[in-house]
Amino acid sequence: MGGSHMRTRRLRDAAGVAVVLCTLTTIWGCSPPPRTPPVARAPEPVFRRGPEAPAPVAEPADVAAAPVGGVVVAGPPAPPPPPPPRPRPAPPRHEPDIRVRIAELDPGAAARVGARGQRLRVGIARMASDGTPPTEGAHALSGPVELALGPAGWTARDAAGMRAAWPADVAQLHVTAASGPSQVEWDGITWPGDMRLVRMPSGGMDVVMDVPMETYLPGVVAKELYGSWDLDTYKAQAIAARSYAVVEDDRWSERRHYDVVAGEQSQAWIGATQNPTALQAVRETRGMVLVHDGLVVPAYYSSACGGRPATARGAITDNPHHAIAPISTGDGSARSGCCERTKVATWTASVPAAKVAERLRAWGRSNWRPDVAAIESISAVKPASRNAAGRTVTFTLTTPKGDVTVGAEELRTAINAARDRATSIRSSDCTITLSRGTMEFAGRGFGHGAGMCQHGAQEMARRGTGWTEILARYYPQSRVETAWR
Ligand SMILES: [Zn+2]
Missing domain, CATH: 2.60.200 (Tumour Suppressor Smad4)
Structure with a gap:
């Protein structure tokens, strides 16, 4: 060992x-100067959200080619082509180290x-x-x-x-x-x-910890769940977090100086922990990962699905290798008996419309979306599409220059990028009404809604359901395999 x-x-x-x-x-x-950005700062075009959103390349207003005196003046060069989508990894045969960025120093x-x-x-x-x-x-x-x-x-x-x-x-x-x-x-x-x-x-400098996977995980599980929750919820969470980390480890190993960040963009981490339930859950599931078709599942999870799960592809990732049943429950139907009775089942929020427009412009500039970066103001918002579970997938924004369609998770990411709790929204599954310059949100659940619903998992454990059944519900058609001992 x-x-x-x-x-x-x-x-x-x-x-x-x-x-x-x-x-x-x-x-x-x-x-010679490279044509592409340094590897450590390479954008990750496969995922829409994440620690490394594509860097702003130019003001989107410059993007359109403008005819001047009969000569077409080209806009700035397009971002470098994305690397090919990465297939899911096979289960590693030895415990890997994970590289966790815990801070960025100016x-x-x-x-x-x-x-x-x-x-x-x-x-x-x-x-x-x-x-x-x-x-x-x-x-x-x-x-x-x-x-x-x-x-x-x-x-x-x-x-x-x-x-x-x-x-x-x-x-x-x-x-x-x-x-x-x-x-x-x-x-x-x-x-x-x-x-x-x-x-x-x-x-500046990045502060990165290189830590064996099983030593890393207790501090993840302890931070992700409430201290009073059941051991079976902790075990399901440990296996999901281990599977997710294995996929991230494989994805970034040759491309970046860290695999995950300690925070919401990857998974929370409090460092060393004495939480006995977290330590026991990780110890008793040592080496266990979720597998589908012989390859590890990127086992996304979030706080509460509100009864309407998301599908990872579209909400979190564009990687076609992630279009698999265990993280596509939003392609099925609404869930019942999940988190609907918990305190995070529904929520409301108010954000000034001008603030939403300002944050969307910033998001559009850094994500190569000139149409979003050019939004001056918003006069109406309506859901444009829903998945089979009923969850909002895209919104249409009415602006002075016409309608702009954005992904629901893109809208949430843009609004929450300000990191202001008072003007953030808990999920993208919501209705939005505009009244006197303020957007009134009424939504369901907390987080992206793909994969395991943590509150739903705890509801199952509280009723006596074991961790294997919890994982089977939230990652259908996957199985648990012990990759290392
Ligand atoms: Zn749920």
Whole structure:
């Protein structure tokens, strides 16, 4: 078991360095300027939502080719073609590491890492041909260590006044516990695993934890569910979260310096946890993943479906390999006996229409949707299409320049991007009425609605239903397979 951990981790380190070194080449001009953005910042065109929304390329107003003096002036170049949609992975035979981005630091910001008195090793990551872990440039320092990145390179100053420095061309620093459990404290939280600080093209840094999957999962399940919920809900959640993470791990391994973020865009993570139900649920489902046609299911889940589930393809992903029965329950019919009696079954919200228009313009600019970016104002909104379960799939917005159709989840993403709880909406399954410049929303459920409904799963567990039946209901035609032991 331990041996397989180490082997997987070393290979992953090498892959991570490879990605970051590509980025550095583009920064320092060691090779001709690339035609596409650095790998670490490559947009992910397959998914509509996610941690890496496509970067704004140009003001959409410039997109249309304008005839000038008989010569057609082309607009800016189109975004690079998307990589081919990635098939789902086979179940891994050994426990993989997952790379979790826990923070993004602005240029000039220092990272303060390590608990008081904790001995840390801080060192350069260099790719070795045999995959051995890097030791070059390593320093033993006492926490908390203040690590800063500037034009002259990296500097560290520890609690005892020790100083260390690394040159400007170092792509990332590894921070590991010198003794005791593999964990590093950051921002008042203990994070299991080894830490990497990765230089970003902006001059800031990403804080990434490299952690074995089974060590990662308890902090996911503990954060995703209420403490009072049943063990069977926790077990179903552990298997869904493990399956999702395996797919993300495979999807990003060669393309980015992290697989998931700690947050809503991937799955929540509180780092190390003592929650006994979460620890037991992960331990007793060790290595278990959901499989369909021999390949792992990207087991999306959300808080409450409101009785009308979404289909992942369309709501979350455009990847045709994800058009599979376990995450397409919205293609069937409405659910009953799910979450309809819980406190999150229905909701209302009010958002000024001008604010909605402003957020849609911002979303349109960063998602290559000139029609949405050009919305000046909105005078009416109506559902344009629904899925077989009755859930809203698209809305039509009436604007001064004509009707604009947007995906329901795109509308929710745009509105909620402001991260203002008072003017956000809980789901995209809603009716919208416009009155005196305010949009009044009345909706059902909480979250995207694809895959497992967490409140519905807990309703089943509360009535005595086991985790295998919970998974069978929310991921039909999938089965549970133990990928590693
Ligand atoms: Zn539900």
